[in-house]
Amino acid sequence: xxxxxxxxxxxxxxxxxxxxxxxxxxxxxxxxxxxxxxxxxxxxxxxxxxxxxxxxxxxxxxxxxxxxxxxxxxxxxxxxxxxxxxxxxxxxxxxxxxxxxxxxxxxxxxxxxxxxxxxxxxxxxxxxxxxxxxxxxxxxxxxxxxxxxxxxxxxxxxxxxxxxxxxxxxxxxxxxxxxxxxxxxxxxxxxxxxxxxxxxxxxxxxxxxxxxxxxxxxxxxxxxxxxxxxxxxxxxxxxxxxxxxxxxxxxxxxxxxxxxxxxxxxxxxxxxxxxxxxxxxxxxxxxxxxxxxxxxxxxxxxxxxxxxxxxxxxxxxxxxxxxxxxxxxxxxxxxxxxxxxxxxxxxxxxxxxxxxxxxxxxxxxxxxxxxxxxxxxxxxxxxxxxxxxxxxxxxxxxxxxxxxxxxxxxxxxxxxxxxxxxxxxxxxxxxxxxxxxxxxxxxxxxxxxxxxxxxxxxxxxxxxxxxxxxxxxxxxxxxxxxxxxxxxxxxxxxxxxxxxxxxxxxxxxxxxxxxxxxxxxxxxxxxxxxxxxxxxxxxxxxxxxxxxxxxxxxxxxxxxxxxxxxxxxxxx
Amino acid sequence: xxxxxxxxxxxxxxxxxxxxxxxxxxxxxxxxxxxxxxxxxxxxxxxxxxxxxxxxxxxxxxxxxxxxxxxxxxxxxxxxxxxxxxxxxxxx
Numbered sequence: 001x002x003x004x005x006x007x008x009x010x011x012x013x014x015x016x017x018x019x020x021x022x023x024x025x026x027x028x029x030x031x032x033x034x035x036x037x038x039x040x041x042x043x044x045x046x047x048x049x050x051x052x053x054x055x056x057x058x059x060x061x062x063x064x065x066x067x068x069x070x071x072x073x074x075x076x077x078x079x080x081x082x083x084x085x086x087x088x089x090x091x092x093x094x095x096x097x098x099x100x101x102x103x104x105x106x107x108x109x110x111x112x113x114x115x116x117x118x119x120x121x122x123x124x125x126x127x128x129x130x131x132x133x134x135x136x137x138x139x140x141x142x143x144x145x146x147x148x149x150x151x152x153x154x155x156x157x158x159x160x161x162x163x164x165x166x167x168x169x170x171x172x173x174x175x176x177x178x179x180x181x182x183x184x185x186x187x188x189x190x191x192x193x194x195x196x197x198x199x200x201x202x203x204x205x206x207x208x209x210x211x212x213x214x215x216x217x218x219x220x221x222x223x224x225x226x227x228x229x230x231x232x233x234x235x236x237x238x239x240x241x242x243x244x245x246x247x248x249x250x251x252x253x254x255x256x257x258x259x260x261x262x263x264x265x266x267x268x269x270x271x272x273x274x275x276x277x278x279x280x281x282x283x284x285x286x287x288x289x290x291x292x293x294x295x296x297x298x299x300x301x302x303x304x305x306x307x308x309x310x311x312x313x314x315x316x317x318x319x320x321x322x323x324x325x326x327x328x329x330x331x332x333x334x335x336x337x338x339x340x341x342x343x344x345x346x347x348x349x350x351x352x353x354x355x356x357x358x359x360x361x362x363x364x365x366x367x368x369x370x371x372x373x374x375x376x377x378x379x380x381x382x383x384x385x386x387x388x389x390x391x392x393x394x395x396x397x398x399x400x401x402x403x404x405x406x407x408x409x410x411x412x413x414x415x416x417x418x419x420x421x422x423x424x425x426x427x428x429x430x431x432x433x434x435x436x437x438x439x440x441x442x443x444x445x446x447x448x449x450x451x452x453x454x455x456x457x458x459x460x461x462x463x464x465x466x467x468x469x470x471x472x473x474x475x476x477x478x479x480x481x482x483x484x485x486x487x488x489x490x491x492x493x494x495x496x497x498x499x500x501x502x503x504x505x506x507x508x509x510x511x512x513x514x515x516x517x518x519x520x521x522x523x524x525x526x527x528x529x530x531x532x533x534x535x536x537x538x539x540x541x542x543x544x545x546x547x548x549x550x551x552x553x554x555x556x557x558x559x560x561x562x563x564x565x566x567x568x569x570x571x572x
Numbered sequence: 573x574x575x576x577x578x579x580x581x582x583x584x585x586x587x588x589x590x591x592x593x594x595x596x597x598x599x600x601x602x603x604x605x606x607x608x609x610x611x612x613x614x615x616x617x618x619x620x621x622x623x624x625x626x627x628x629x630x631x632x633x634x635x636x637x638x639x640x641x642x643x644x645x646x647x648x649x650x651x652x653x654x655x656x657x658x659x660x661x662x663x664x
Binding site for chain 1: 599600602603604606607618621622624625628629631632633634635651653
C-alpha cells in the first residue's frame with residue numbers, strides 16, 4: 001500500500017473515531033449528564049438528618065408528665081426484597097400487634113402488611129410507625145432483606161392517663177408530621193416542637209468525611225421544656241377521689257379544678273370520663289375536650305357569694321342588712337321565685353341568705369344592686385371573656401349585653417340561672433375573694449427552659465375587682481355557709497373553710513329538667529390564708545341531685561388529703 | 573548559577589509533593605477519626621436518651637406507688653394533729 005493511501009486510511013479512521021467519541025461524549029455528558037451527576041453526588045456527598053426532639057412537659061417538681069422517647073419507622077424497600085410478601089408479613093405481624101396471643105389481631109395485621117407489600121405502584125413502603133427500640137432491634141436481628149428503619153420519636157406519658165385533658169396529645173398533621181392537639185400539647189405546640197437540622201458534606205470512597213471538602217450544616221433546634229404548676233400529688237388525689245365520687249354518687253361525669261389563688265397557678269384539673277393520650281385514637285373525639293375550660297354550665301347557687309360580694313362592694317347592702325321580701329315567694333313579672341327547699345326566713349340578714357342559699361334573698365340583693373351594676377361586676381370577674389389560660393380549646397358563652405337585662409334576668413342571675421360559665425371562670429372569680437380582691441389569670445406553665453437557659457413566665461398584672469374589706473365579709477359568709485349551711489354534716493371539722501354548694505338544673509329545650517342537675521361545691525382553705533381554691537362538679541348524680549349531698553362531701557374528701565399534703569393544720 | 577536555581581526549584585517541588593501527600597494522608601486519617609467520633613457521639617446520645625427514658629419510667633408517681641405498695645407501705649387513714657403550743661410533757 002502506498003504511503004498516501006495509508007495516511008488517508010488513518011485519517012478516515014481517526015475521523016470516524018472522533019465522531020464516535022463525540023457521539024459517546026454527547027451521550028454521557030448531555031443525555032446522561034444529569035443522572036450521572038446525581039449518582040456521583042450520592043457517591044461523594046452524604047446527608048444526615050440532625051434529630052431535634054420535642055420538648056418535655058414537667059410537673060411542678062420537675063418530674064416528667066410528658067416526654068419523647070426514641071422510636072422507629074419500619075419500612076420496606078421493594079427492590080431489595082427477596083422473600084415473598086406473605087413470608088415477610090408473617091415474620092413481622094407479631095411485632096406490630098398489641099397482643100401477640102390474639103390470633104385474630106395477628107391475622108389482620110399480617111394481611112395488612114401483605115397487602116402493603118403487594119402494591120405494585122410504590123418502591124418505598126412505610127409498614128409501621130413509632131415502634132420501640134426493642135422491637136426495632138428484634139426485627140433487625142431477623143436480617144430480612146429490604147426491611148429498614150428510620151429514626152423518629154414517640155410521645156411518652158409516664159403517669160399514663162393522668163392529667164390527660166390538661167396535657168393533650170401528639171397526633172399527625174395533614175403532612176404526616178407530629179403535631180400537638182388540645183391542652184398544653186396543642187397550645188404550646190410551636191414551642192415544644194423541635195426543628196430538625198441536617199449536615200451535607202463530601203465523603204471519600206469509604207464514606208469518611210473529607211475535611212477540606214464542601215460542608216453545609218443547618219443545626220437542629222430542639223423543642224423547649226415546659227415547667228408547669230401541675231402538682232402530681234394533687235392531680236392524683238383529685239383524680240382518684242373524683243373517680244370514687246362518680247361511682248358513689250352515680251354521676252355521669254365530673255371534674256375537679258384546684259388552683260393557687262395567689263398566682264393563678266393551676267395545680268390540677270381532673271376530668272372524668274377522660275382518655276389515654278398514648279392511645280388517643282381509640283377514644284371518642286368528645287373526650288379530648290377539657291370541660292373545665294371548654295364547657296359552660298349554669299352555675300346555680302355557687303354564684304351567690306359573687307353576687308353578694310358585688311352588692312357588698314357597691315355598698316348597697318351590709319352584713320346585717322335585713323331582707324324585707326324573704327318571708328315568702330316573690331313574684332317577678334309572671335314568674336314566682338321560690339327557695340330551693342320552700343322554707344322562708346323573714347328578715348334574713350345577708351349572712352343568713354348565703355347560709356340558707358336563699359333564692360328570694362338573692363333576688364332582694366340583686367334588686368338592690370341593679371342589672372347594670374351586676375353586669376359590671378360580672379365583667380370585672382372576667383365572665384364576659386375567656387380567662388386566657390394557656391390551654392388549647394378555651395371557650396365561653398357571652399353574657400347578655402348590658403342594658404338588655406329584664407327584671408327576671410336580674411333575679412335569676414343572682415342565683416345562677418340564665419347565665420353560663422366555665423369552671424375555670426368560676427374558680428378564677430373565687431380566687432379573687434380568696435386572695436383579697438385581685439383577679440388573677442389562670443396559668444398552667446410556670447416557666448420554659450432549654451438546657452441551662454430558663455425563663456419565668458411572669459404572672460400578668462393583676463387588677464383589683466373587690467375591696468379587701470368586701471372579701472373579708474364574703475369569706476365570713478362562706479365560712480358560715482360551710483359551718484351552718486346544708487353541707488355542714490360533711491364539713492371537715494377543725495378547719496376554717498370557706499365554701500358554697502350549688503345545684504344547677506340543666507336546661508333542655510327551653511325548660512329545666514327537674515331530674516338532671518349539675519351538683520357543685522366551690523371553696524378555699526384555710527379561709528384566712530388560702531393555699532388552694534377548688535371547684536368540684538358532678539354531672540347528673542343519681543344518688544341525690546343536690547350539691548350538698550354529692551359534690552360537697554367529695555370536695556371535703558379531697559380537701560382532707562390536701563390539708564395533710566400542704567401542711568394545713570386545724571384551728572381546733 | 574542557573575543549575576543551582578534549578579536544583580532549589582526541584583527540591584522545592586519535591587518538598588511540596590511530600591507535603592501534599594502528607595496532608596492528604598493526614599486529612600484522610602482525620603476524616604476517619606471524625607467519622608468515628610460522630611458515630612460515637614450518636615451512640616452516646618442514643619444511650620443517654622435511653623437512660624433518660626428509663627429514668628422517667630422508673631421515677632413516675634405511678635411506678636413509685638406500685639413499688640411502695642409491693643413493699644407493704646400503705647396510706648395512713650387517720651391523721652392526728654398535735655398542738656405544738658401545748659407541751660406534751662412538762663418537767664416537774
